[in-house]
Amino acid sequence: MVNTIITKNLNVYYGDKQAINDISLHFLKNKVTALIGPSGCGKSTFLRCINRMNDVIDICRVEGTISLNGLDIYSKEIEVEHLREKIGMVFQKPNPFPKSIYDNVAYGPRIHGITDKKDEMDLIVETSLKKAGLYAEVKDRLDDMGTSLSGGQQQRLCIARAIAIKPEVILMDEPCSALDPIATSIIEELITDLKKSYTIIIVTHSMQQAARVSDKTAFFHLGNLIEEGDTSKIFTKPDHQKTNDYITGRFG
Amino acid sequence: MTNLAKRKKAELRFKFYGIFSVFLSLLFVAILMQNIFSAGIGGFYKTVFVTSIHFDQNLLNLEDNPSEEQIKKSSFRKLIKYNFNELFKEYSKDEIKQIKKLFYRKIDIELKNFLINNPEFLNQTTNVDLTTSTHIDQIHKGNFDRTVPEKQRSVNNLQLNIYDKFIDEKKVKKVWNSTYFTSGDSRDPESAGVASSVMGSVFTILICFLLSFPIAIFASIYLEEFAKRGKMTDLIEININNLAAVPSIIFGLLGLGILLNFFGLPRSTALVGGIVLSFMTLPTIIVACRSSLRAVPPSIREAALALGATKNQVVFHHVLPLAMPGTLTGTIIGLARAIGETAPLLMIGMVAFIMDIPSNPLEPAVGMPAQIYLWSESSERGFIEKTSSAIILLLMFLIVVNFVSVYFRKKYEKKW
């Protein structure tokens, strides 16, 4: 079992307020890990540290280490743009660019200079859309606006866009919370398929979703890591009473 | 009355007030438009006498098949004298002098141009449209009170009789006044045109746009996307917002003091006028651009950042294009204000009598509003009409600018 991402004694502060309290977690390669916990428990903050999206927030201070394949992601040698090439992100509300479907997927490869030949780019776009389970539905209208698709399709477009630059890890921040049940199941099935090629970390509010898609689950509460382990264990006999109380709906 | 009935009545009342206000506004606009158009539409036409002229080669001292240069050099005085004596044989010399005053005093140039354009009429007799004097022009357009006693009129009885005679002979007609569009300002109402002021305005607005637009965009991008929020940026923001409300004449003073006195730039030029107007337009565009940038949802920025785009790429590939519709709207508002500005341009001297049409922004120029002001100062009746015509042109100019902005906004809005 290889660990792709390891956090060690991670502490995150917003100004004086501490959001993440000494969290050490590891994420296994090609597995899906779910982060669950009540609102404000720090799971989104934690997720956004992994691809350094919190860098744009001035008052956010990060202590401790996060390493990707052994390399400290905050070290001076790593360019944050390269880091984000390796760690992609899908957001809660689908946010395709107001460009064509083709340009949405091609944007990442373009800015990273992966290719400038048209037929190579066409192949990248096609492969990414296929992997995201969207190609069949849009192959005749790649020039249509990305924003003209339905919610579920838009989210799959965002996934295709993220995987077009061949990341190792995909971070998902409540990717299905804005979608209807059918679109949600399509994405969940996609996640189960994607984990063959990528390591996936998914933040979710839905216990059932975490139970359906993840191999490992970590429970956060007030910035602390309460418990983490195999999903099947967490949902049948968690070790901690707090975990049990949260997942059965006794608080949160 | 029940609560619901009261509310419905209030709604009806409100609806009535709204419709009435709209109606009233439209009425005012209609009256204004009617006034302007009725006053100014005449200026686009000029009265001409259809005169039979014989282009005697000898009188003109020209060889066969003369070149344009030769025609230009020759004097048409003798030709005119000969033709008038022929046309008005039955009148005395003195009377013919008065009759000549019915015509525009520069008909020699008109005849010259006619021959240049139609050289086949050398030694031929043909009808030529000759511009009438401004008095006849106004009489023919009905702006003249003929009942006033002769001593108080600018046209005497003899001249009126000749005019009436021409009317009977159907030798008077109104033609499209193309000189109005092709010539610059002049002391004679007959040959005064808007060309110089239009070009002056065009150059001024062009300079204004070329300076203010990019500076405003880059300043907005820096302030909105890159600068760290703090007391400094707050101070800058307050100052910019206040600048947008400063009376325009202050910018004129600024231009006078810095551009003319300190930098020694040429007075009265579209360059200086454009720079002064750009000071004025800059805050308007910055305010519009900043609020458009702020309106771009953070989700788009996050999506681009998460893909590994640099801050610059996020701004120029995604944020700025989405902020364009709002920015363009602000730009058009700013430019529209600038087109109509006169006070700051007065301070830097763009209010002179400009005859020549400026061919570049470094030549002395006058703007359309200033030109309108100058013409309105004149007591000549002919200029009154021309003032209103210029106003019509200015309004059309504004409408065109508006349509252009709407087109560009729609074009960018489609994507968003």
Next chain:
Amino acid sequence: MKHADKFYESQLNTINEKLVKMGSLLEKQFSSALVVLHSRDEQLAQKVVDNDDNINQLNHEISDFVFQIIAMRQPIADDLRFLFCTIKIIRDLERIGDHITSVAKKATRVSKDIPSEFIEKLSNLGKQASVMTHDALNCLFERRLSQADKITKRDDVIDELHGAFISEVLAYMKKHDDVIPDSLSLIQMSKAIERIGDHITNIMEEVHFLIEGQYSSD
């Protein structure tokens, strides 16, 4: 801690209450049956038979209710274990009820000529099982495994006593050939009581799973 959804909390409480009711009905049946063993009171025996319907009724009610909650609430963790075990436990309780009823019915048919020591031994066996039942229900409702060892030991005792009792009755049967029907009844009653012990053991396994999240290793 209570569930944030009060209605859900009350639904789970209702199941628990019904389970408690089922348990207390069962214990009452047990004491009545033991009385019938001595008194041969046919009326009381009939009451025991009739009351068994209540236990069966509760079995169905609880089963339906649990099914509804699983469908509507997708329970997990301790809630899931509780509902899962409840389904299994009510089956065992219902079977225990049936066994008690059969003991009461058979007790009235045994003739007065049967040696009283057999009735005593049977009564003792029954008391063991009754105490065992009571202890097990306590473990379930208090969610504690403190009595687990005691219960296991008691089951061993019951098995021993049952084995000994059977041998004695068989020996008695060989000597007196006119007592075969009664002897058979005695053997069947003993068997029934011994089966009750096995059901209690099953219940204890479920209680272990409910509390610990896994079945005990032995």
